[in-house]
Amino acid sequence: MNGTANAKGASNTKTRRLLIRGALLIVYVLIMVLMIYSGRRHTILIDNKDAADGSYRAINGMEVSIDKQESSEYYPGDRDKALVQGQKHTIKINIFDDNSTIEKTFTVPLWSDMMIISVPKLVAGIEPWIEPFTVAEQIEEAQESGPPAGEMSFQSLGDVPGGAEGAPPPSP
Amino acid sequence: MSARKKLSTLFSRYAVVIIFVIITLAAIPPSGLSVKYILQEIITRLGRNSFLVLALLLPIYAGMGLNFGMTLGAMAGQIGLIFAVNYGIANWQGLVFALLVGLPISVFLGWICGLVMNRAKGREMVTGYILAFFINGIYQFFVMYMLGSVIPMGNKAIVLSRGYGIRNTLNLESVRQSLDNIVMLRVGGFSIPLVTFVVIALLCVFVVWFKRTKLGQDMRAVGQDMAVAEAAGIPVEKTRIVAIIISTVLACAGQIIFLQNMGNLATYNAHDQTGFFAVAAILVGGASVTHASIANVFVGVMLLHAMFVVSPLAGQKLFGSAMIGEYFRQFIGYGVIALSLVLYAWRTRKAAADARLGLRGSQASPAKRSGETAVGNGGQA
Numbered sequence: 305m306n307g308t309a310n311a312k313g314a315s316n317t318k319t320r321r322l323l324i325r326g327a328l329l330i331v332y333v334l335i336m337v338l339m340i341y342s343g344r345r346h347t348i349l350i351d352n353k354d355a356a357d358g359s360y361r362a363i364n365g366m367e368v369s370i371d372k373q374e375s376s377e378y379y380p381g382d383r384d385k386a387l388v389q390g391q392k393h394t395i396k397i398n399i400f401d402d403n404s405t406i407e408k409t410f411t412v413p414l415w416s417d418m419m420i421i422s423v424p425k426l427v428a429g430i431e432p433w434i435e436p437f438t439v440a441e442q443i444e445e446a447q448e449s450g451p452p453a454g455e456m457s458f459q460s461l462g463d464v465p466g467g468a469e470g471a472p473p474p475s476p
Numbered sequence: 477m478s479a480r481k482k483l484s485t486l487f488s489r490y491a492v493v494i495i496f497v498i499i500t501l502a503a504i505p506p507s508g509l510s511v512k513y514i515l516q517e518i519i520t521r522l523g524r525n526s527f528l529v530l531a532l533l534l535p536i537y538a539g540m541g542l543n544f545g546m547t548l549g550a551m552a553g554q555i556g557l558i559f560a561v562n563y564g565i566a567n568w569q570g571l572v573f574a575l576l577v578g579l580p581i582s583v584f585l586g587w588i589c590g591l592v593m594n595r596a597k598g599r600e601m602v603t604g605y606i607l608a609f610f611i612n613g614i615y616q617f618f619v620m621y622m623l624g625s626v627i628p629m630g631n632k633a634i635v636l637s638r639g640y641g642i643r644n645t646l647n648l649e650s651v652r653q654s655l656d657n658i659v660m661l662r663v664g665g666f667s668i669p670l671v672t673f674v675v676i677a678l679l680c681v682f683v684v685w686f687k688r689t690k691l692g693q694d695m696r697a698v699g700q701d702m703a704v705a706e707a708a709g710i711p712v713e714k715t716r717i718v719a720i721i722i723s724t725v726l727a728c729a730g731q732i733i734f735l736q737n738m739g740n741l742a743t744y745n746a747h748d749q750t751g752f753f754a755v756a757a758i759l760v761g762g763a764s765v766t767h768a769s770i771a772n773v774f775v776g777v778m779l780l781h782a783m784f785v786v787s788p789l790a791g792q793k794l795f796g797s798a799m800i801g802e803y804f805r806q807f808i809g810y811g812v813i814a815l816s817l818v819l820y821a822w823r824t825r826k827a828a829a830d831a832r833l834g835l836r837g838s839q840a841s842p843a844k845r846s847g848e849t850a851v852g853n854g855g856q857a
Contacts, residue, residue, distance in 0.1 A: 336576045343569025345650055389566050415630075417564060 341391065346412045348386045348393075349420040349437055352378040360424045365400035368423060378423065388412065397423060410434050488823060492816055493762045493775070499808070500783045507789035514785055516666055521781035522774065523656060523672040524737040528730030529754045529773045530679050531723050535600075536768040537687065538719035539699030542755045545589040545604030545720065549727025550747035551615045552582035556728070557651070557735060558623065558642055558743070562631045566650035568658060571732055574651070578728040585611060586724030590717030597702070601765070608751060619743055642743045652739035672733065679726070680770050695719055699766070730754075756780055756809040759816040766820075783808060 348370060352362045362380035369375035370386045371393050378384065391414060397406045406427060412419055418437040426433035487494065504514070528546070535543040556578030560570040589607055596603040623629055624640030634643055656669035686692045694715045697705040706712050731750060735741050758768055761776025784805055791800035 332576065336573060339569040339573040339576070340563060340565060343565035343567060343573060345564045345566040387566075389569075417631075 341414065343389060344391075344414060345387055345389050346416060347418040348388055348412070349418065350376075350378065350384050350386060350395075351420055351422045352380060352382045352424060353422070354380070354424070360422075360428045360430060362424050363399060363401075363427060366423065367398040367400070369396045370394070395421060395426070397427065399427070488819060490762055491819055492759055492812055493779070495815075496760050496779050496783065496812070500779060500786065503783065503786045503790040506793045507786040508793060509786060509789060512665065514782060517785045518778050518782055519666060519668055520737070521784075522777055523669045523676070524734050525730075525754070525757065525777050525781065526676045526773060527679060527733045528727060528750060529757045529777055530676070530683065530770070531726035531730050532754055532758050533683055533723075533768055533770070533773070534686070534695065534719045534726075535723050536763065536766065537692070537699050538695040538716055539702065539766065540593060540716060540719060541601040541765045542758070543604055543720065543723045543727075544601055544751040544755065545586075545593070545607050546723055546727035546730075546754060547608035547747050547751045548585040548589055548611050549578075549582045549724035550731035550750040551611065552578040552585060552724070553728040553731035554578075554735070554741060554743070554747060555581055555615075555618070557648065557732060557741060558619070558634070558646065561634055561646055561648065561650060562629050564631065564650065567654040568651075570651040571655055571736055574732050575729055578732065579725060582724045582728035583721055586721035587717060589724060590720035593720060594713045594716055605751075612747070615747075616744060644743055646741040646743055648735060648739050648741055651736050653737060655733060655736050672737075675733070683770060691715065691718065727754075752809060752813070753780070756812045759812050764816065764820050764823075780809075780812075 350368050350370075352366070354360070354362050363378070364380065366378050367375045368378055370388055373386055373388075375396070375398075376384055391411050392409065393412065394407060394409050397408075398404075399406070408426060410421070412434075413436070416436045418439070419434055420437040421434050423433075425431075504511075528550075531546055531549065532543055535541065553574065556574030556576070557570075559577045560574040563573070565573045588611075589604065592607055593600045593603055620641045622640075623642050624635045629635050629642075634646055635641065636643055653669075655675070656672050659670040661668040661670045687696070694705070694710045695718075697708065697710055698712050698715050702712050705715075727750070731747065734750075735746065757776040757780045758772055759776065760780045761772035761774070763769070763772035763776070787804045787808070788802055791797060791802070791804055794800075
């Protein structure tokens with residue numbers, strides 16, 4: 305009788321211990337996931353260039369800031385980058401011509417390292433104004449459509465009107 | 477006890493500290509550094525190193541000597557940081573992530589270290605030192621080959637151009653000083669990384685609390701005499717393993733704190749000197765192989781690093797070469813460890829001789845029986 309009760313008690317303790325350990329393991333993994341979600345850093349390229357097909361034009365002058373970071377001035381042909389952490393962000397654009405301010409919220413996919421925001425597209429309301437950007441893909445596209453090797457550099461992409469001529473926009 | 481004998485005992489007990497204070501003070505004028513600069517450097521280095529040095533306390537309480545095996549924890553912390561950089565996790569979240577990755581690895585390595593040390597009782601220090609070399613080989617294999625080939629690494633910037641293995645130096649820009657900069661106090665022209673010091677203070681509170689727990693008391697009992705502790709029903713081997721596991725885990729966290737302050741990671745050799753400098757620091761602070769306290773940690777870090785700050789410039793001024801100061805730094809580190817071990821062995825022998833003498837004296841005249849028979853659990857080497 306006593307032995308059976310003891311065995312039952314031991315079994316209960318074992319089950320409870322197992323449950324507590326399982327719960328701790330879940331909490332451990334959840335904290336890891338939370339750290340990835342809240343801590344993952346992304347590079348946002350802020351682009352102010354004309355469309356290759358002429359569907360939109362670069363903005364003459366503007367001030368752009370992401371979240372609470374310091375704002376930067378952009379003129380036609382400019383491209384700069386901002387580092388952000390986490391997924392949800394706000395971009396604030398102040399256009400010099402009409403002194404209007406546009407504020408938009410956007411989400412960066414968790415595993416995307418680099419995104420490009422085309423501010424002229426955003427201002428013109430053309431979707432998608434935010435797209436994933438892969439350096440390797442850009443180089444590949446530039447090599448496929450650009451002038452012979454040796455004359456093309458990745459840096460020159462930004463200086464050539466329309467970027468890599470005839471190159472399709474980077475695929476997501 | 478005569479005044480002369482008291483002075484001799486005091487000197488032998490604090491010989492390392494006294495010698496170090498004298499050398500450091502003597503090196504300050506030729507270095508030409510301002511006191512303010514030296515103090516700021518000491519504050520920075522206190523935040524950077526104290527956690528690592530505190531990791532040495534528990535094994536000393538458990539009678540396992542200076543845990544050179546803490547290097548294992550440092551390697552686990554580095555693996556955690558490599559993954560944090562690979563996944564692009566920045567700021568303090570990156571540090572927490574690195575800790576969460578490093579934690580199970582350090583527990584496992586600490587457990588292995590504890591098992592090995594239980595088979596090498598009385599020779600824990602040299603065993604830990606050699607074990608660190610052995611695990612270093614596995615670490616090199618893991619980082620140089622496994623990462624990028626077996627374990628995919630998404631961040632190509634940290635992978636060697638051949639496609640696998642991690643680059644020699646890793647830029648920890650994403651987590652650089654992220655703990656220090658959460659709250660950086662500016663007091664009287666000094667920058668004090670408040671959160672780092674809070675973390676260190678919490679560890680000190682943990683150590684004080686832990687010493688009062690049943691496990692902490694068991695550790696001290698094991699440290700004093702394993703046979704007596706065993707007879708009293710304390711699971712000696714298990715207690716020793718727990719001490720080493722806790723030390724390894726703390727070393728993992730300590731290495732992460734150290735590296736976030738430095739801002740870059742020498743992938744293949746950042747951990748090499750971790751144990752060596754931590755051990756040197758605690759010994760400089762007045763600890764011995766069998767006795768250490770929290771105060772020893774802070775005194776040691778301050779003194780050792782004050783020396784590290786002034787010695788290259790003192791070497792430059794006195795000998796015309798900063799390298800002399802660098803060699804001096806190495807020489808001091810190894811010299812302190814050697815001196816402490818020699819003094820420890822000498823004190824142990826002296827205590828045993830005194831005890832024998834006391835016993836003979838008491839046999840000759842029972843009235844002379846004294847209580848001077850304190851002998852530690854000698855044999856540590």
